[in-house]
Amino acid sequence: MQARKIVLPGEFLGETRSLKAGRGTFIEHGKIYAMILGIFERRGKLVQVIPIKGRYEPVEGDFVIGIIEEAMPSSWLVDINAPYPALLHVSETPWDIEFGDTEKYLKTGDSIMAKVLFIDVEKKLQLTLNDRNLYRIRGGHIIEVEPSKVPRIIGKKGSMINLIKRYTRCRIIVGQNGRIWLDGDDKSIAKVLMAIKLIEEESVSYGLTNKVENLLKMMT
């Protein structure tokens, strides 16, 4: 297998004549350059740079875990770890709320499972609670990881997260914004934390699922 390469902003990746510029790249005078520090990836003609660090970039339809920042008369401001706070309007909740009664349902510091409803050109974000499995979080713990590591924690078709769930019998929900909700007894939570730490540290290595499985086996 070929080595994964780290590229830096401004690094030359190829010509637009033969390649297609993907995420994390920009084009200048027919040449493709890396825009961010990250891991270089080439799939067929598409070249892209996968970020190692950086803020969560919201995408419509993403499932995220948010923390209420402020309750306003008919909406809430929610921190979803993106560059901008997101807006949750009362009409996007399953409850029937009187004007000004928002605090009775969600107050500052509460956590919610939400979905990104839409993003406009000014990057104004709106969330919704009107969907399956979206609700106010009660109990459990929330931890934060680098948003760029979320795909590794979930694994291919949920392989990694299901593995962890199987070994620890914790309830785990991963938000695309790098927040993870955990619920279970203290011992199993400690195990999950160890597994996630391993994934974070070795997110660029191959055969990670096996390594995590070994770690979880060792602890049981």
Next chain:
Amino acid sequence: MKLIDEEGRRLDGRRFDELRKIKIEAGVLHRAEGSCYLEWGGNKVVAAVYGPREAVPRHTQDPVKAVVNARYNMAAFSVDDRKKPGPDRRSREISKVTSEALERVIITDLFPRASIDVNIEILDAEAGTRCAGLTAAAVALADAGIPMRDIPVACAAGKIGAEVVDGEVKGGYVVLDLGKDEDNYGNADLPIAIAPRTDEILLLQMDGHLTYEEFEQALDLAMKGCHIVSKLQREALLNKYRPDLEENL
């Protein structure tokens, strides 16, 4: 004071085209999104990057792009006589020119209404802190995963050793990266910042007098210096992120 001898040796033994010793380390702070520690001769600089995040107060927001706020600050203990804390005319100017230089390479239109805040703290100063600060800020920005067209880099050149005879300036050498005494008793200082991929000039200031030919020479020399420092910046970033790659191959 004799700043340079007949053989072209300077006070600290460097030749005309030699830099001071530079050490760069990326990702040294845990709370900031990106950070860098840099030692450049006797200068010690920490740079930290926060954002992109929504700009506050609101009137500072730009609806089509992010604003870049660099804040250059000298620690009270960074100079011989205690520096009075807080922004002064000099640090305001450096903050402004640094912000503008960084703004040229950051792809700001990806983050409308946001601000990208860069804090540059000078812990120890020994001439050339604005170049050291900008160089550290650039590494911190890359470390924070901020989209950029290039990693900017700064370096200075200057002129030392000229004598004034009957009101006329005689002699003098154009040298790279002025040290403390060279800066204080020299004839001119020319700090520049460039985007090394295209050699675009992001910052150019001059203190003192140079003839046109000397200016060209100094600019050329400073550019060369920038490219050397640029390599060190890249190494620092790769050193931070490469190890966990190689270990796991």
